[in-house]
Amino acid sequence: MKRKWLMAFTALILTFSLALLGCNSDSKTGGKSGGKNGKGTKLEIFSWWTGAGEEDGLKAILADFKKKHPDINVVNAAVAGGAGTNAKAVLANRMQAGDPPSTFQVHGGAELNDGWVAAGKMEPLDDLYDKEGWRDKFPKDLIDLVSKDGKIYSVPVDIHRGNVIFYNKKIFEENGLQPPKTFDDFKAVADKLLKKGITPLALGDKEPWAATMVFEDILLGKLGPDDYRGLWTGKVGFDDPRVKDAAETFKSWIPYFNKDHSSRNWQDAAQLVGEGKAAMNIMGDWAKGYFTNDLKLKTNVDFGWTTTPNTSDDFMVITDTFGLPKGIDNPDQVKTFLSYLGSTEAQDIFNPLKGSIPARVDADPSKYDEYGKQTMEDFKTAHITPSLAHGSAAPEGFLTKVNNAMNIFVTQQNVDNFINTLVSASSDLK
Amino acid sequence: MTLQPETKTHPTIKPKTKKRLSKDRWLAFLFILPSIILIAIFVYGFIAWTGYVSLSNWNSLVPDLSFVGLKNYLFLFHDFRFQADLRNTLFFTILFILCVLILGLFLAVLLDRKIRGESVFRNIFLFPMALSFIVTGVVWQWILNPSTGVNLILHKLGLKPMWYTSVSVIPGVEWGKIQFGIPVAIIAVVIAAVWQMTGFSLAMYLAGLRAIPEELREAARIDGANEFQVFTKVIFPQLMPITVSVIIIMAHISLKIFDLIYAMTGPGANFVTDVPGVYMYETTFRGNFYGNGAAIAIIMLLFVAIFIVPYLISSRKGGES
Numbered sequence: 001m002k003r004k005w006l007m008a009f010t011a012l013i014l015t016f017s018l019a020l021l022g023c024n025s026d027s028k029t030g031g032k033s034g035g036k037n038g039k040g041t042k043l044e045i046f047s048w049w050t051g052a053g054e055e056d057g058l059k060a061i062l063a064d065f066k067k068k069h070p071d072i073n074v075v076n077a078a079v080a081g082g083a084g085t086n087a088k089a090v091l092a093n094r095m096q097a098g099d100p101p102s103t104f105q106v107h108g109g110a111e112l113n114d115g116w117v118a119a120g121k122m123e124p125l126d127d128l129y130d131k132e133g134w135r136d137k138f139p140k141d142l143i144d145l146v147s148k149d150g151k152i153y154s155v156p157v158d159i160h161r162g163n164v165i166f167y168n169k170k171i172f173e174e175n176g177l178q179p180p181k182t183f184d185d186f187k188a189v190a191d192k193l194l195k196k197g198i199t200p201l202a203l204g205d206k207e208p209w210a211a212t213m214v215f216e217d218i219l220l221g222k223l224g225p226d227d228y229r230g231l232w233t234g235k236v237g238f239d240d241p242r243v244k245d246a247a248e249t250f251k252s253w254i255p256y257f258n259k260d261h262s263s264r265n266w267q268d269a270a271q272l273v274g275e276g277k278a279a280m281n282i283m284g285d286w287a288k289g290y291f292t293n294d295l296k297l298k299t300n301v302d303f304g305w306t307t308t309p310n311t312s313d314d315f316m317v318i319t320d321t322f323g324l325p326k327g328i329d330n331p332d333q334v335k336t337f338l339s340y341l342g343s344t345e346a347q348d349i350f351n352p353l354k355g356s357i358p359a360r361v362d363a364d365p366s367k368y369d370e371y372g373k374q375t376m377e378d379f380k381t382a383h384i385t386p387s388l389a390h391g392s393a394a395p396e397g398f399l400t401k402v403n404n405a406m407n408i409f410v411t412q413q414n415v416d417n418f419i420n421t422l423v424s425a426s427s428d429l430k
Numbered sequence: 431m432t433l434q435p436e437t438k439t440h441p442t443i444k445p446k447t448k449k450r451l452s453k454d455r456w457l458a459f460l461f462i463l464p465s466i467i468l469i470a471i472f473v474y475g476f477i478a479w480t481g482y483v484s485l486s487n488w489n490s491l492v493p494d495l496s497f498v499g500l501k502n503y504l505f506l507f508h509d510f511r512f513q514a515d516l517r518n519t520l521f522f523t524i525l526f527i528l529c530v531l532i533l534g535l536f537l538a539v540l541l542d543r544k545i546r547g548e549s550v551f552r553n554i555f556l557f558p559m560a561l562s563f564i565v566t567g568v569v570w571q572w573i574l575n576p577s578t579g580v581n582l583i584l585h586k587l588g589l590k591p592m593w594y595t596s597v598s599v600i601p602g603v604e605w606g607k608i609q610f611g612i613p614v615a616i617i618a619v620v621i622a623a624v625w626q627m628t629g630f631s632l633a634m635y636l637a638g639l640r641a642i643p644e645e646l647r648e649a650a651r652i653d654g655a656n657e658f659q660v661f662t663k664v665i666f667p668q669l670m671p672i673t674v675s676v677i678i679i680m681a682h683i684s685l686k687i688f689d690l691i692y693a694m695t696g697p698g699a700n701f702v703t704d705v706p707g708v709y710m711y712e713t714t715f716r717g718n719f720y721g722n723g724a725a726i727a728i729i730m731l732l733f734v735a736i737f738i739v740p741y742l743i744s745s746r747k748g749g750e751s
Binding site for chain 1: 489490491492493510511571575576577594595597695696697698699700701712713715716717718719
């Protein structure tokens with residue numbers, strides 16, 4: 001009998017403790033601070049840098065930072081998953097629950113400005129830029145990309161270029177081909193390769209952003225940098241005849257793709273070029289890291305590179321940046337970390353390992369390979385344009401719609417349908 | 431109302447009174463109370479919340495819970511991708527369940543012959559179930575890749591199947607925005623799913639066959655039934671409850687399938703292998719269309735309910751009678 005009552009008592013306690021637990025966590029998430037719930041003063045660095053070179057880079061700068069600031073407890077909170085899809089979902093949940101990480105990786109452009117800044121979740125960093133004298137250390141176009149309404153919101157760490165064609169040098173030499181500069185060149189080269197039975201252009205659009213990247217590079221080549229930027233500000237409509245021309249061009253390229261493109265991811269597509277099964281691949285220059293690190297190919301010996309047609313003076317930029325979220329309780333530590341991230345020292349440790357180039361214009365070129373040196377030179381003078389496929393040009397919602405439309409377009413090849421979808425989706429853009 | 435006896439009743443004060451709930455009863459109730467509360471919050475509470483979000487205008491990063499009625503649902507039913515998802519789910523479910531049932535029954539009948547090493551075979555057939563769908567997806571993606579795997583042999587024979595890279599739909603009748611029919615690419619996914627789940631229906635059927643007394647078959651044979659008739663007229667009706675259980679379990683797997691598709695093919699060109707689960711994940715967590723994502727979740731819940739609710743009702747009736 002007694003035992004039974006003891007059990008009943010236990011059950012009751014369990015119930016109430018659960019209820020209490022519920023209340024407790026409610027008040028936690030209701031509160032605005034991520035630091036108050038027993039986290040102390042951890043400096044949590046949130047990113048999706050878990051791939052080969054990038055993880056090495058992140059660990060190297062974190063180690064260096066710890067050496068300089070042994071009093072700060074740095075935690076690497078990286079979430080695995082290509083292009084940050086998983087990390088972004090985790091981040092969105094944490095931000096909505098009022099539990100932001102101390103600082104987090106975010107692509108400069110719309111992903112930052114129309115996402116977190118517009119949601120009122122970020123602190124401006126103008127004073128940090130003034131204190132460090134950064135305003136002339138980053139290109140102006142790049143600072144614009146991380147600013148909204150005249151205020152700067154994040155610190156760019158690395159730069160990738162999106163408008164690059166990587167090509168197999170052996171195939172080009174054997175067939176006496178020159179890397180194409182214009183759309184006509186490209187067509188001539190691709191047709192010649194097609195006749196010889198070589199796949200001219202490798203594509204891996206299992207995740208459709210890879211096809212979107214090809215399309216945005218065509219758009220840039222057809223519209224030029226100013227009108228390309230105008231697409232995202234609403235100055236140029238998607239019903240512009242040049243957009244249609246770009247879609248027609250994309251359509252005319254579809255026969256150049258490998259037949260199994262929908263089952264490959266971008267690495268599989270780059271591999272086709274590496275193995276000599278396809279001649280060219282349009283991809284961001286992280287593909288260079290894949291060629292050299294994973295496939296052990298030699299830069300400018302096994303593979304060469306050129307810009308996509310008509311974009312040699314443009315730089316389709318993908319930049320990883322870090323900002324200061326609102327509602328954390330160690331903003332000073334975060335600012336210390338951000339000043340470090342923005343220093344040439346940190347950027348020259350991180351970028352050679354990741355295979356990207358530094359966001360600062362005054363970094364030390366001797367630490368980079370042949371490709372890096374040339375790209376750094378281009379970066380100083382080229383027109384910087386935001387990438388759509390990587391969330392810099394337009395909000396994620398628009399990108400999702402374009403990716404869906406792209407997926408249908410690649411198969412159905414219906415230009416009018418595609419343009420109509422773009423036009424109706426663009427009503428989301430401001 | 432059932433909480434009423436909780437107020438300070440002492441065992442010594444209320445012995446043997448004809449309370450509605452005996453002591454054992456409400457002790458039992460106390461013990462399940464935590465799980466009732468947890469399920470109420472974390473299952474039904476969140477279903478209600480999802481339902482609410484699906485009727486709201488929350489289609490950006492910033493929550494906007496203003497009521498918009500069925501706007502998200504209307505959007506989905508006019509959406510090319512969602513229409514394709516419905517088609518794919520329908521044919522995936524039909525093909526998958528049919529193949530699992532037929533193959534499982536066939537293998538069970540073979541194993542029921544009391545052959546030597548039966549347990550070895552049973553384990554071989556059951557083993558794929560121990561794998562996660564992600565593993566199955568990756569393995570079959572390699573096996574069925576048009577440029578590798580079994581296709582190298584098929585190429586030698588002059589066959590060039592496209593498997594999951596095919597974009598054709600058979601017969602491809604115009605319906606809404608999509609072509610209606612069986613997407614060829616989904617067959618590759620069905621093969622992988624059947625490979626994994628056949629073991630389950632095999633085990634179920636084998637248990638069912640063992641439960642049928644030999645006397646029934648004997649009696650049928652004495653009445654002049656041939657072996658085929660014994661099977662169709664005696665054994666198969668006896669296996670009906672098992673068939674229903676397998677259908678219910680397989681249907682709830684196939685209607686909610688996500689991991690296999692995600693690992694094996696992704697949405698596919700022209701969304702030939704897309705399913706609501708994948709669409710929900712992408713539109714919610716990549717596109718930040720929370721309202722649309724919640725609407726897809728509710729629609730998926732309703733699909734499963736179509737199968738589960740009649741089953742629950744009938745099994746409840748069966749339990750009472």
